[in-house]
Amino acid sequence: MIAAAAITVLATPTAALLTLLTHRALRRAQAAKTLRIDSPHGIDEQGFVRIGGIDQWISVRGEDRTNPVLVEIHGGPGAANSVYTARTRSWERHFTIVRWDMRGAGKTFGRGGPEGQGEATFERLYEDALEVTRYARDLLRAERVILLANSYGSVFGLRLARNHPELYSAYVGTDQNIHTGGRDTSAHDALRERLRTAGKAKRLAQVEAIGADPHAWTPQQRATYAKLSAQSDPLTLATLKKVVMCSMWLSPLHSLRDLRDYFRGQSFSERITEGTAGLDDRADGTRFEIPFFLFQGEHDVLTPTASAKAFFDEVEAPVKRFALIEDCSHFASFARPDRFLELLQTHVRPVVAGKRGADA
Template sequence: MPLPRSLTKVGLLLGAVAIVVAAGTGGARALVVQAHDADAYAIRAPNGVDEAEFVSINGLDQWITIRGQDRRKPVVLILHGGPGQAQSHLIQRMAPMETDFVVVQWDQRGAGRTLAHAGGLVDPALDLKTMVSDGLAVTEYLRRHLHRDRIVLLGFSWGSRLGVEMAEARPSDYAAFVGTGQAAATQAVSDAWVYEHLLERATAAGDAKGLADLREAGPPPWKPEAGQKAYRASAPYRGPEVSLAEGTKAAFTAPNWTVSDVQALARGRSAYKATQLERDLAAFNPDTFGGSLAVPVIVIDGADDLTTPAPLAAAWARRIKAPKTAFAVIADAGHQALVTHNAAFSEALKEKLSALGIRTN
């Protein structure tokens, strides 16, 4: 279930207010905390890797972090959601995964530190083809820099759309494609499933208020007011998410992040509003998406994901043609299972890679 536009605007407004307050009255304090956290987050294991820098990708400096307790572990390139929702600042949330993998975070063109470094500008001509080209160039950089033949490609939400396109374009670079918050259906199909699911959950729970909101909203498609009622009714049944307050604090205290970086982060998807990419995303066709992939496919979804429901993602995984496929559900998790349940997600990924006999070097 997408966040209603009015609520999205409120979230962005609150984010802007938080940024102004932090910069105006607590900026010095944030810098002190940032210095402390930089030391706390540093990886000092003998075989560890802890890198963070801008790398020239197709002519644009883009922010890439590489972290892991053992550089010999499998490399996982994470494609964040949105587009525009960079997550390289969520270091503490992603720490469990760094034990078993070398975790690469990439602030994509138009997102996070990459957007701020570019002066907050996004070319209106930016399209899906350019994003795929960037992703392939990041992959090539990682393979060369970390001396790997293949890496694991992990796409979250919008990143799962991007990841499938990348895996289709150059399958030899990837040991596996892993989707979470997997794009698998049109918004209309997803909303219809969510509405029926919420009616069932609210009925079983005796949730009179939720049922009233759902009946007032009616079945999708929803106008803004009806969408807000449906979203409100979904609250008890959605998995946990990273709050605005936590995300803002994490950005302010993350090593290297500045006020302008946090401001760029707050723009989120709005930075892409006038781009060709928005039009490309609107043309999504689930019937042909990922129809034939030459790499193993693993989908790991939150059981309570009401944005990209797990049953629809499971159906997509069964439908596609790939050498090997696997599906796992993280209990009590929602759309952001990768972040909110990172330890469980990491265990599930290890298990599925092993079960499918997938080896990386």
Template sequence: MARLLWLFVSALLLVPVCAGARPPPRPDADAEARAIVGEWQRIVTPSGIQERHVVRLGGIDQVISVRGRDRSNPVLLYLHGGPAAPMMPAAWTFQTPWEDFFTVVQWDQRAAGRTMRANDPAAVAPTLTIDRYVSDAIELVDWLRATYGKRKVVLVGHSWGTVIGMRVLVEAPERLHAYVGIGQIIHPWTDEALGYAYALEAARADGNAGAVRELETLAPYPGTDLRGGRIDAQRKWVIRYGGHSAYRPDSDYYFRAQRLSPEYTPEDHRAIAAGSALTLDRILAQWDTVDFRGVRRVGAPVVMLLGRHDYTTPSQPVADWLAAVDAPAAHAAWFEHSAHFAPIEEPGRTLLTLVRRVRPFAVAAGDGAPLED
């Protein structure tokens, strides 16, 4: 749920144009910068992969990007947050080093970004169920295994993507070398209550009467329904007090960097807001079905990246769950200077965790070569 506030505000920019009138084309001020970034990150190794595919999943066309410097490396599938907040346009800020060790797949999920543009929103809207996203993910995992000749994949979930990822872990562990959770959701209602308490305490300590008043009007929070802007009102102050990006009052650095992505056009960026407007309340209406507290055994290794300052999806419930679960392997990696975006806030530590704690599972199964000293 990391980007809800920003996406909500962005959706307000989608003002209909009067019939018969066309707005003048917008100057693309970032085109040259995108081209520079694109050339800088271009895969040139003879054994590398740099591909974009439109894959038919769950009856609709869905867009993926596949990048890596050696096709013998394990495949890593990244499940983005939101819902409908693709990581593809931000991936250039942190992913390049990963591509030395993994073939990394960014997927614009149902109604997200480029996938949103590839389909009729009216036809997709009735299909926006958590079960359908999970089925899409399993279909994509199988497509990747068949296309790139791998026994299994590494699955990385972030924020909303962890709901999908945990379901795949529970229902199809035989397809996974490991599951990695970033900004993991175990029980969303617990997360919302913890985030609310954090924001209210921080606002009171700051002497911010306006914030205290806005938050107190939400009580009791989260209640039984987060729709109607309630979750956005809570996120506003969680973000302001560093519970989204550590030590920062906002995450503009992350959102603005997406404009320089060579993977995305301005039209693709505008589709993100439209996708959020289509998906958010539909997913929130199903939020009370999400509860992994009772999952006590899983069939694949689990690694959790825990942001010490994350109050968007707080880390302590994840650490508690991980300490109790029966798994082939379980590891909690605390990120002391991160909130909700460990790969961007502490990119070096994220890379070390993936290489040292996750990649060996794939190597042991024959889907990658041991690293040279």
């Protein structure tokens, strides 16, 4: 959907296209100014780091190196969060943000192309995430870091937080994805009902043909299902246009070629979901040895809020907190970045502040 919009823009008649590109250049220049970090103890390091045998793009930004370190695991798969850097600028005053374009995504995909991604599997990306975590700890001299995972990244996030409490001071999930081994069909049922109510017979037929059992879906069917889910919900569709597409188009860190690579990376990364169709988060365990936080969009239909809350209720952790991000669907942390920062400041930072060492 986003790729098609970009192609439409580039196919616009020359005069209108020049106007669009001029407007884009001005807005990107303005955004670039707001991204400058001039504080004496700040950090702004962006570039490629050798992770898992290939060059992967990592950004480390913050106004004070002594702030808590937050390592981000983005969603998709293949939907790098680097395009949201301008929207989350306020976070960098209170946290050092480590933002990574995963294997098969964004600038990492652009660097090596499809041939240079190596083994693009869930297991390989999980090992990459551990390596990125250790890189961040060494660079910033932090014994443990906050793990922030959104959407498909939260599939990695739960397992990283459960298996490696020695690396993380807290887990923060948003757009939290809960796998149930195929038992819970409520999201599929809700999508069918939305399409039926809207009279979208063709799309309803597509959903019914895909079926309710994710074990049987091909990667392409999973991508189609996600697209149909987003299109069926006005709030999600509006967020895609106003937040996701605008962030991409106006990102001062991304050229038009980078945006092309972004879309290509998303298509390439569809294969990664083959490694997660049969996962069961409850069976893997609901006990965590670190503080556990879920901040979820109130009306999320892609990773349903009710499913996330039901899982949260079963979690055992030293500290746990669930909070809604009001009037939001998916992409809640980027739709309302100031509200998300408020939740980080109110609930997460008091738990980890001043505890960058082994006692975090």
